[in-house]
Amino acid sequence: MIPLSVPNLSGNEWKYIKDCLDTNWVSSVGSYVTLFENKVAEFCGVKYAVATSNGTTALHMNLLLSDVRRQDLVIATNITFVAPVNAVKYVGADPLLIDVDDETWQIDLNILEEFLVNETAVESGGCIHKASRRRIAALMPVHVLGNMCDMSRLMELAAEYRLTVVEDSTEALGSYYRNQHAGSFGTLGTMSFNGNKIITTGGGGMILCNDPKLAKKAKHLTTQAKADANEYYHDEVGYNYRLVNILAAMGVAQMEQLPSFLQRKKEIARRYDEFFGNIKKATPQRITDHVQSNHWLYTINVQRQDELRKYLLANKIEVRALWFPMNQLPAFANDLYISHRDVSDNIYHSCLSLPSSTGLTNDEQEKVIICLEKFYSLQSTV
Ligand SMILES: *Cc1c(COP(=O)(O)O)cnc(C)c1O
Numbered sequence: 001m002i003p004l005s006v007p008n009l010s011g012n013e014w015k016y017i018k019d020c021l022d023t024n025w026v027s028s029v030g031s032y033v034t035l036f037e038n039k040v041a042e043f044c045g046v047k048y049a050v051a052t053s054n055g056t057t058a059l060h061m062n063l064l065l066s067d068v069r070r071q072d073l074v075i076a077t078n079i080t081f082v083a084p085v086n087a088v089k090y091v092g093a094d095p096l097l098i099d100v101d102d103e104t105w106q107i108d109l110n111i112l113e114e115f116l117v118n119e120t121a122v123e124s125g126g127c128i129h130k131a132s133r134r135r136i137a138a139l140m141p142v143h144v145l146g147n148m149c150d151m152s153r154l155m156e157l158a159a160e161y162r163l164t165v166v167e168d169s170t171e172a173l174g175s176y177y178r179n180q181h182a183g184s185f186g187t188l189g190t191m192s193f194n195g196n197k198i199i200t201t202g203g204g205g206m207i208l209c210n211d212p213k214l215a216k217k218a219k220h221l222t223t224q225a226k227a228d229a230n231e232y233y234h235d236e237v238g239y240n241y242r243l244v245n246i247l248a249a250m251g252v253a254q255m256e257q258l259p260s261f262l263q264r265k266k267e268i269a270r271r272y273d274e275f276f277g278n279i280k281k282a283t284p285q286r287i288t289d290h291v292q293s294n295h296w297l298y299t300i301n302v303q304r305q306d307e308l309r310k311y312l313l314a315n316k317i318e319v320r321a322l323w324f325p326m327n328q329l330p331a332f333a334n335d336l337y338i339s340h341r342d343v344s345d346n347i348y349h350s351c352l353s354l355p356s357s358t359g360l361t362n363d364e365q366e367k368v369i370i371c372l373e374k375f376y377s378l379q380s381t382v
Contacts, residue, residue: 002368004318005196005297008358009250011257016249028223030245032252039255040191040206044173044181048215050207051243051251052222055170055192058205059087061221061241062188063138065207065214066164068093072137073129075163077107078326078337078344080142083192084168085326088140096129096136097326099339103286105322105347106149107141109157115338116161127161139163143172143182145353146198146296147287151177151185158186166190170205173198174262174294183208193247198261198296198358199254201247262294264358268365269295272354275369276300279376297353305350308375315371322351 020026033051041049052058068074070092076085078097088095098115101108120136121128127136139158141149158165165186169175172182173191183189189208193201207218220227225238243251276284282302287293302308305321312319325344327337355368 001316001318002355002360002364003357004320004353004355006357006359007195007200008257008261009253010359012253013250016253017246020246020249025245028242028244030248032245032248033243036243036248036251036255037206039252040173041208043255043258044183044189044191044208046181046184046189046208047210048208048212048218049191050215050218050222051248052205052207052241053243054203055190055194055205056083056087057222057239057241058190058192058207059084059166059168059170060090061207061218061239062166062190063087063091063093064221065188065209065218066138066166068137068164069135072135073132073336074137075112075139076326077140077142077144078339079105079144079322079347080168080326081171081323082326082329083170084140084142085332089331093137094134095326095332095335097332097335097337099337099343100144100347101149102343102346103283104147104149104288105144105285105351106147106288107154108343109149109153111338111340112154113157116157120161122160122162127163136161136163138166140166140168141186142168142170143175145285145299146172146175146182146294147285148172148175148177148182148291148293149288150290151180155185164188169208170194170197171296172294174258174265176292177288178290179292184210187211188214193251193254198265198294199251199258201243201251201254204243204247204251206243261358264360265295265356268356268360269293269298271362271365271369272298272300275372279372281376281379296356298356299351299353301347301350302352303350304379305352308372309352311375312368312371317368317371318355320353322347322353324348 169183
């Protein structure tokens with residue numbers, strides 16, 4: 001089977017993990033945690049990074065740090081992996097789901113702006129949703145598949161409507177908008193190092209920010225809010241959301257390879273682009289103007305998605321559809337969903353991600369392309 005996206009562990013992973021075991025620094029304190037945080041912060045062009053147990057806990061933290069409270073609303077994207085929308089519920093708020101653009105699959109800024117103009121009012125307490133009188137506390141764009149929306153416009157809207165921007169940049173390590181790294185636009189950014197992400201620690205996450213007070217608070221809250229070095233004195237409700245040194249060691253080794261991973265992702269995307277340039281029945285995700293994508297998962301919008309999926313799977317090529325739209329999941333079915341023609345539903349029914357591992361060989365990619373070619377030539381004769 002040619003896998004969709006698997007870890008690439010060809011660097012110093014063993015060496016650094018062995019170092020942790022040899023020195024007994026295996027747990028949540030250790031030099032690799034700080035080293036990993038510094039490397040990610042530097043790469044992303046932010047002042048601070050705080051490692052967490054995974055991307056979902058980083059998102060939960062980021063909403064707490066943004067002072068999102070019970071009964072607030074948080075604007076989120078309807079096409080996303082479920083984690084950011086779950087995190088909104090963890091803090092007792094509800095998501096306000098916005099449909100996505102049909103070509104870039106990012107939050108549709110026209111719909112967002114129209115909604116903000118017509119349905120909200122900026123008052124002394126912040127941005128208020130007029131119909132429910134609830135506060136809209138934050139705006140959480142998800143950089144779906146490593147692409148981004150027009151971030152200049154999003155940041156302008158957020159400033160005008162006094163919304164704190166929390167970026168779910170977990171899929172966008174190595175992506176830039178106008179040469180600025182994903183996760184560095186908002187008050188807070190988020191990284192994930194889950195097994196299928198561009199770099200992995202098995203499981204892990206990170207909070208990104210430029211504000212020293214927020215960074216300090218993030219460290220504090222993720223370490224049980226322990227306020228005294230010697231005594232077990234905790235000054236508020238805290239969380240055990242830390243990343244352990246062993247996993248951070250793996251992260252350091254992965255960061256060393258990130259530039260070569262990004263280069264490989266670009267080559268893979270270029271080869272697929274070349275092929276799909278001649279196929280009318282399939283359209284790759286359009287990368288937004290001024291965005292340099294990390295090409296995390298190469299994904300196409302196709303007619304007869306289900307047939308193509310079965311055909312490729314039968315030929316031992318792993319492919320996957322995108323996520324169920326959030327408004328169609330039971331947990332969020334009663335939340336607001338703002339859309340004109342439910343692009344999300346179409347995307348769910350017609351998109352397919354293709355093998356994109358950094359370890360994918362040229363031969364393997366050609367096998368995928370030959371298979372795609374066969375599928376389309378069979379179709380045109382039918
Ligand atoms: C991977 C991912 C996360 C975080 O996932 P974890 O498995 O908790 O690290 C969050 N949001 C999106 C959009 C993701 O793709």
